[in-house]
Amino acid sequence: MMTVALIAFSVITTGFLTAGPSSAGFATITLDGVREAGYSAAIAADPSGDLAAAISGQAHTLWTDLTALYCANDDNFLFVYADLPAYSNMTASGEIGLLVDKATAAGGSSDPWGNAITYSHTNKPDFAVRGNIPGRSGIAGDDNNGWTELRTWNGSNWNSGAGINWGGLSGGGQVGSSIAYANSQGVEFKIPLSALGVSSGQTVSLEFFATQKGATHGAYDTTPSDDQATGLTDPTTQSAYAACAIESNGTPTNTPTTGPTPTPTNTPTVGPSPTPTPTAGSSCASAQTGDGAIVTTALYHNNLEVSLARPGRRHSARWRSGRTPAHLSQRRADRQRAGVDYRRGRQPQLHLYSDSRRHRPKRPLRHLGIPGARPWLQH
Ligand SMILES: [Ca+2]
Ligand SMILES: [Ca+2]
Ligand SMILES: [Ca+2]
Numbered sequence: 001m002m003t004v005a006l007i008a009f010s011v012i013t014t015g016f017l018t019a020g021p022s023s024a025g026f027a028t029i030t031l032d033g034v035r036e037a038g039y040s041a042a043i044a045a046d047p048s049g050d051l052a053a054a055i056s057g058q059a060h061t062l063w064t065d066l067t068a069l070y071c072a073n074d075d076n077f078l079f080v081y082a083d084l085p086a087y088s089n090m091t092a093s094g095e096i097g098l099l100v101d102k103a104t105a106a107g108g109s110s111d112p113w114g115n116a117i118t119y120s121h122t123n124k125p126d127f128a129v130r131g132n133i134p135g136r137s138g139i140a141g142d143d144n145n146g147w148t149e150l151r152t153w154n155g156s157n158w159n160s161g162a163g164i165n166w167g168g169l170s171g172g173g174q175v176g177s178s179i180a181y182a183n184s185q186g187v188e189f190k191i192p193l194s195a196l197g198v199s200s201g202q203t204v205s206l207e208f209f210a211t212q213k214g215a216t217h218g219a220y221d222t223t224p225s226d227d228q229a230t231g232l233t234d235p236t237t238q239s240a241y242a243a244c245a246i247e248s249n250g251t252p253t254n255t256p257t258t259g260p261t262p263t264p265t266n267t268p269t270v271g272p273s274p275t276p277t278p279t280a281g282s283s284c285a286s287a288q289t290g291d292g293a294i295v296t297t298a299l300y301h302n303n304l305e306v307s308l309a310r311p312g313r314r315h316s317a318r319w320r321s322g323r324t325p326a327h328l329s330q331r332r333a334d335r336q337r338a339g340v341d342y343r344r345g346r347q348p349q350l351h352l353y354s355d356s357r358r359h360r361p362k363r364p365l366r367h368l369g370i371p372g373a374r375p376w377l378q379h
Helices: 313-321 328-338
Strands: 014-017 068-073 076-085 095-101 117-119 128-133 148-151 179-182 186-192 203-211 221-223 237-238 240-243 255-257 349-351 376-378
Touching: 068 203, 068 240, 076 095, 076 203, 095 186, 128 186
Parallel strands: 117 237
Antiparallel strands: 068 076, 076 186, 095 128, 095 203, 128 148, 179 186, 203 221, 203 240, 349 376
């Protein structure tokens, strides 16, 4: 028996891309002195208008009133931003300092530039970015040239980084390679994570202060809030930090999740091998490749398949008896139905036609565009 197994099944597969946990601190930041949205929420705040009267009373030190501190990072840099709403390079004069601690007790306890600022944090700062703001000229004592150093505590002093203009500002510029200022905006730092020796998952502690050049000046103001100068020459002692977490990339990790389990609608069954071993029939001269199977590209003869050789029981009986069909009308009808040519005196033959060609019984398959099809199925 010829068997054609029709395999029908459908598989529903659904995939989802799931975003990883959000990382508020991970962002793409441009070093330009402007605080972009990537900084998200402030990590520290300080009241506005809280400067000592002697400091707020000078136009060129009014910029030292600090209000908020931010941080962000990408794969390679820590960005820190301090709002300086009253800063202008046309009027401001003074210095900045950014302390960074890596949660180690060791560190410097005095200011690397020699101001009257004592670092008494439980964990002493391991790095201090100290710089002159790009500001106005003509203020005695202040350089206001933008020169900025990244000092590293080497275990005994702050000498590492001395004499190197790390920030890259010169000639009155406000945007350097590692620090940038923008009028009425603030100051922005871009610190290589490699320089700090930290990576995502770690937290650094930060404190930012503003002051003026000179051994008698303490911190005029700080973020986070801390001891601040009550006058132009009041020494200060700092002990406050703001925590800044170094975040990993918040880009979706594309972790695939399994959707609904695919459910085949029918269990696939294996049909006949497309190239079975030929088996010679009793009345066949020899076996032919493809005998005994139906394939989509060809038809072959199978002497064992009675239903094809003798499509109609009535006529099968007649053939066996050798009688000539008596009713031509019946024969015509049968011919149209089954495509059987049993003309008198000829060996019974079976013609196969497509369904659509049922009423054109003489047109064999090879005329219907089926490659390789044999037009006759002969027994
Ligand atoms: Ca920016
Ligand atoms: Ca303030
Ligand atoms: Ca430390």
